Amino acid sequence: MVNQQKDTEGKILDAAKDVFQQKGMTGARMQEIADKAGINKALLHYYYRTKEKLFEKVFEIAFSIFIPRMQEIMLSEKPVFEKIEFFIESYMDLLTKHPYIPGFVINELNRNPQILVNIFEKNIHIKENKLFEKFDAQIQAEVKKGIIKPIDTRNLMTNVIGLIVFPIVARPIIQGIMFDNDKKQYDAFLKQRKDFVKEFIINSIKPVNA
Amino acid sequence: MVNQQKDTEGKILDAAKDVFQQKGMTGARMQEIADKAGINKALLHYYYRTKEKLFEKVFEIAFSIFIPRMQEIMLSEKPVFEKIEFFIESYMDLLTKHPYIPGFVINELNRNPQILVNIFEKNIHIKENKLFEKFDAQIQAEVKKGIIKPIDTRNLMTNVIGLIVFPIVARPIIQGIMFDNDKKQYDAFLKQRKDFVKEFIINSIKPVNA
DNA sequence: CCTAATTTTGACCAGATGGTTAAACTAAAT
DNA sequence: ATTTAGTTTAACCATCTGGTCAAAATTAGG
Numbered sequence: 001m002v003n004q005q006k007d008t009e010g011k012i013l014d015a016a017k018d019v020f021q022q023k024g025m026t027g028a029r030m031q032e033i034a035d036k037a038g039i040n041k042a043l044l045h046y047y048y049r050t051k052e053k054l055f056e057k058v059f060e061i062a063f064s065i066f067i068p069r070m071q072e073i074m075l076s077e078k079p080v081f082e083k084i085e086f087f088i089e090s091y092m093d094l095l096t097k098h099p100y101i102p103g104f105v106i107n108e109l110n111r112n113p114q115i116l117v118n119i120f121e122k123n124i125h126i127k128e129n130k131l132f133e134k135f136d137a138q139i140q141a142e143v144k145k146g147i148i149k150p151i152d153t154r155n156l157m158t159n160v161i162g163l164i165v166f167p168i169v170a171r172p173i174i175q176g177i178m179f180d181n182d183k184k185q186y187d188a189f190l191k192q193r194k195d196f197v198k199e200f201i202i203n204s205i206k207p208v209n210a
Numbered sequence: 211m212v213n214q215q216k217d218t219e220g221k222i223l224d225a226a227k228d229v230f231q232q233k234g235m236t237g238a239r240m241q242e243i244a245d246k247a248g249i250n251k252a253l254l255h256y257y258y259r260t261k262e263k264l265f266e267k268v269f270e271i272a273f274s275i276f277i278p279r280m281q282e283i284m285l286s287e288k289p290v291f292e293k294i295e296f297f298i299e300s301y302m303d304l305l306t307k308h309p310y311i312p313g314f315v316i317n318e319l320n321r322n323p324q325i326l327v328n329i330f331e332k333n334i335h336i337k338e339n340k341l342f343e344k345f346d347a348q349i350q351a352e353v354k355k356g357i358i359k360p361i362d363t364r365n366l367m368t369n370v371i372g373l374i375v376f377p378i379v380a381r382p383i384i385q386g387i388m389f390d391n392d393k394k395q396y397d398a399f400l401k402q403r404k405d406f407v408k409e410f411i412i413n414s415i416k417p418v419n420a
Numbered sequence: 421c422c423t424a425a426t427t428t429t430g431a432c433c434a435g436a437t438g439g440t441t442a443a444a445c446t447a448a449a450t
Numbered sequence: 451a452t453t454t455a456g457t458t459t460a461a462c463c464a465t466c467t468g469g470t471c472a473a474a475a476t477t478a479g480g
Contacts, residue, residue, distance in 0.1 A: 008457080027236035027321065030438060040459050045439060100320075107317045109382040110310075111237065116386045132388055154388050154399065155406045162376030167368055169379070172319040176326045178342055178364050189364065196365045204414045218427080240468060250429050255469060 009047055011037040013058065020058045021100040024107055028055075056118070059108060062101045063119060067126060069094065074135045080142050080205075085198050088164060092194050095168050103169040132157075148205045156205065163197045219257055221247040223268065230268045231310040234317055238265075266328070269318060272311045273329060277336060279304065284345045290352050290415075294370060295408050301371075302404050305378050313379040342367075358415045366415065373407045 015036035019028045030051055034041040048054035073087050095102065109116060120127050136153040143150050167174060167190060175186040225246035229238045240261055244251040258264035283297050305312065319326055330337050346363040353360050377384060377400060385396040 023321065024234065024236060024317070026234060029436090031436090041438090042440080042460080043458060046457075049439090051438065103316065103320045106313065106379055106383070107234070107320075110313045110317075110379070111233065113382040113386070116382060117391075120386075152406065155403060155410075157388065158377055158384060158403075159373055159407075159410060162372050162380070163369055165380070166372030166376050169320070170316055170372070170375070172323040172326060173316070174368060176323070176330075178367065181327075193365060193368075196362065197369075200365075200369060200414050204410050239466090241466090251468090252430080252470080253428060256427075259469090261468065 008037075008039065008043070011039065012044060012047055012054075013061070016054050016058050017061070020055055021062065021104040024104070025051075025055050025111070056115075059105070059115060060119060060122070062098075063105060064123075065098060065101060066091075066094070071129060071131060074131055075129070080139055080148055081202060084160060084201055087160065088198050088201070089194060091161075091164050092190070092197075095164065096190070099168055099171070102165045106169060146207060149207050151205055159204075160201055163200070167193065218247075218249065218253070221249070222254060222257055222264075223271070226264050226268050227271070230265060231272065231314040234314070235261075235265050235321070266325075269315070269325060270329060270332070272308075273315060274333075275308060275311065276301075276304070281339060281341060284341055285339070290349055290358055291412060294411055297370065298374060298408050298411070299404060301374050302400070302407075305374065306400070309378055309381070312375045316379060356417060359417050361415055369414075370411055373410065377403065 012033070015033045016028075018036060019033045023029075028051075030044055031041055033054075034044050037044075044054065048057065069090055070087075073083055073090065076083065078086070132153075135157075139148070139151065139153045139156070142148050171186065175181055175183070179185045179189065222243070225243045226238075228246060229243045233239075238261075240254055241251055243264075244254050247254075254264065258267065279300055280297075283293055283300065286293065288296070342363075345367075349358070349361070349363045349366070352358050381396065385391055385393070389395045389399065
């Protein structure tokens with residue numbers, strides 16, 4: 001076969017993603033990844049020399065899933081209101097498909113914040129875009145025009161992202177305390193929350209006289 | 211000495227708290243805990259037979275730090291607005307003193323949601339209080355009186371807690387991307403955020419004609 | 421003091437874990 | 451068919467890890 005190779009590499013990454021995201025770097029076992037990929041443990045080290053390197057790859061892929069959409073939305077020409085609504089809609093959908101990634105990323109970054117520096121060094125373009133500066137400029141421009149209330153961009157972004165991500169990473173505790181551990185009910189809650197968060201955010205930055 | 215015992219047990223718990231909260235259950239090493247406590251590793255197993263049991267104790271203590279204050283505030287006689295403001299003030303201060311706990315709790319619960327069930331079984335009173343039901347009743351009562359906008363209690367609580375907790379658990383990523391990894395700047399951000407979040411929440415539930 | 425109970429230690433163990441190696445297998449090129 | 455390069459495997463290794471145990475040290479009571 002021409003590409004048994006790529007197939008194996010793909011199976012490894014799939015398995016590694018599952019195991020790392022569920023158990024974390026320290027909890028993951030190379031043997032379990034090998035088993036899940038249906039290969040020999042030695043083959044893992046043939047493709048990715050160390051656990052560390054395999055982990056970095058998985059982390060980078062997980063992290064990169066959330067970057068392009070963010071750039072696309074934030075650098076587009078839409079007004080802030082539309083951007084925020086679209087951002088919430090888009091990322092809440094994305095998180096439904098990848099619910100383990102935020103907790104994984106947050107946890108591993110708390111364990112070793114250096115990971116982020118490494119990613120920035122490898123993918124310079126992420127920082128070069130000056131994503132934040134450009135978005136901040138747009139916000140303050142719209143504030144000046146009276147389209148939105150005066151607001152600190154960092155606080156606003158923290159709020160938007162937090163309201164999206166928190167119910168996902170804290171799912172076990174919220175579902176356990178407020179929803180009697182009913183999975184279906186919590187899924188419904190998350191679905192319904194999309195419009196709630198949109199309104200919540202928009203209300204909070206809409207000028208009083210609008 | 212009368213109580214070398216309690217002293218040792220305390221030193222163990224202190225050390226275990228540090229190590230578990232920083233490295234998680236799977237990343238923590240009994241040897242490191244022993245070293246940090248200044249004792250022999252065998253002594254750990256003398257006081258807490260297994261790693262699992264020691265971990266459970268540490269988790270329970272960490273978890274319980276956030277319960278009493280929550281109960282006190284939510285079951286008090288104040289109106290909702292005051293409760294929320296006081297809640298935000300109080301918990302943001304608490305998190306400044308215990309910044310590692312939320313990430314620790316969230317991470318371990320994602321790894322093994324069963325932990326929460328065990329805690330509820332041990333500490334029945336937490337669930338018996340019907341904390342949520344009582345608070346929900348108050349909210350809906352004030353909604354009826356027109357003091358606050360119609361709002362879903364679960365969504366509101368998720369928002370309040372999320373806005374408080376998220377900047378703490380996601381600190382490495384937010385500080386890295388939006389604050390150029392400047393620790394002091396981020397501390398200032400968190401301090402300033404208290405009033406911001408209060409306003410943000412209050413604005414969003416204040417009736418339009420108020 | 422002497423004794424019994426409790427606390428602390430050093431040495432040790434079995435199993436797990438990340439990683440290595442040499443050999444076997446596969447497929448395409450000559 | 452033979453060579454060559456890449457792929458896969460089984461067996462193996464050194465180290466780490468949670469946990470045990472018997473003996474030593476300390477403490478409290480009579």
